[in-house]
Amino acid sequence: MKLDSEHLEILAAIVEQGGLTEGAEALGKSQPSVSRSMALLEARIGLPLFEPGRRPLRPTELGASLARLGGRIHRANKEASLLVQRYRQGLAGRLRVGGSPIFMDGVVASMIAEFQSRHADVQIDQSYGYLDQLEAGLRNGGLDVAILPLHPGQVPADLDFTPLLSGNNVIACRAGHPLTRTRGITLNHIAPYAWIAPPADSPLYRDLQRALKSIGQEDFRVNFSGGTLASIQSVLTGSDALTVLPYSVVFLSRRTIPLEALPLKIDHAERQLGILRVSDRQLPPAVRQLTGFLLIECQRLQARMDHDQQITRRRG
Amino acid sequence: MKLDSEHLEILAAIVEQGGLTEGAEALGKSQPSVSRSMALLEARIGLPLFEPGRRPLRPTELGASLARLGGRIHRANKEASLLVQRYRQGLAGRLRVGGSPIFMDGVVASMIAEFQSRHADVQIDQSYGYLDQLEAGLRNGGLDVAILPLHPGQVPADLDFTPLLSGNNVIACRAGHPLTRTRGITLNHIAPYAWIAPPADSPLYRDLQRALKSIGQEDFRVNFSGGTLASIQSVLTGSDALTVLPYSVVFLSRRTIPLEALPLKIDHAERQLGILRVSDRQLPPAVRQLTGFLLIECQRLQARMDHDQQITRRRG
DNA sequence: GCGTAATATCACTTTCCGCTATGAAGCTGG
């Protein structure tokens, strides 16, 4: 025999409110409705839930016990409603973000931290990877969104790409590096310095090759490679080595780490840093919240960078 | 917004069983039924519960969370069903028994102990009182049943009385009391001994007066009064005092306490020890179980007492 | 691609929930 959970919830309300009429009011229903519900429940279990012939309706022992269980059901149900509400508003849930390591560490991580401070119940699972892995993750449902630099032509048909920031790379070095005091930097100035290389399978590594080729330096010396952004930053600030990084990463790093970008134009693919997601899948609200948040933050960041570059240009 | 608890339970079953069809089977419903229930639930919360376009139906994060709550609801509901079942069989519940002190302590308590060892989940609230209080308790719902000695003519119209034992009283003394070795006891033999009196408002006290009057002893010396059965037993065994007790109480006490009944016929009201209850109120199953149990136990006790008395008579 | 198994949809009946109106039954104060 299966009891109707709704009936038990109504019973709980009646017992708690101390009367059928009050219970009905608390539930937002009419008195006859709850009366009949209780009659049905009593008929099903075949035992009285209330002492017969008593005006301030008093539950029997069984009625009281069932009311307690009804209360438990009610609380669970209410919690479910709340969960849905919070989930709707993007205040709860789990979301899985994948992205290219440097950009995630250098730009996105701090934004995610800010996002999480406002959405405490959102659990974020972050992972690293490049285009192929991220694409696969998106397709098999392992990822909700991916954040990476991408050329508009590279976007697969079934995926959607929302640009966040221009993806131009710069040659970065420690603040106070001899080259920062050099006017009109050329290949000859750069040649003596060793390079820090991003992971060999990363687009950034290819960018590095490309960039150096574009300024005429075909072969170059790598004295550190394979590290994450944190390692690269450490090596960079502790030596006179150079590396290639997205300008946005250098820009944000400067808040805490003494880095600078060399005013040397390098050729780079017309990529943009942005968010990749499956086109037709509707994203959970928490994910939409995050992407919206990142969009705004990146717009502000872009504005600050543009502003900064104007000043630099004027100065330089 | 209020979610349907039933829907959440269905969701839990589907997630647990790993499929809509299996879930439906586990719930004993048809597949289209649960399919539509889930469609309704999804429509109400406006968010997907399952990853779209996946064959081994996989819940979304929200779906999984709601399924957990659905499981909680299901467990509470199942517990309610079980409670009703046990309650039906008299294996659960609370019952309130009131009774006259001596009889409750001397006869009923041990039977209740036996009953409770078989019905562990039945909570028994015992209280003491005489006819007036017990009647009131029965009428205002504070008591389920009362156990007391009653004359058939005393039974109120709206109450029902089920006899358990003959209520004849005897004069009791310690085993080894001088009078137990006396043949053909008369008033003269008894006269020197002091009496232990039951509480002054108890029927037993009136019985004592009546009994002594019946054997010709109008005035008597009381050297202990007001105690419960346990006290009376202590005083009785530690002195040569006499008292009046129901024979059944003496009979059962003898198992552990050296008491004897004097073979002296005393006049006593034609009362019977029995169970009093409200006629038209249907009793909770646990109460019916207890009364049935007491009935059987008392029949056995009565048989043993009758047997014993025959032997005593033959011997005496 | 095709077959298979799982899920969604359809058409229809039954159950039950919601309401208003109204009747019956306790409790209360004179």
Added chain:
DNA sequence: CCAGCTTCATAGCGGAAAGTGATATTACGC
């Protein structure tokens, strides 16, 4: 002890939704 009030039960009715079998659709494995 009766009148009046409050509280609960019942009746009748419309609509939402759950139940069913039959059937279309879709994803997955080969």
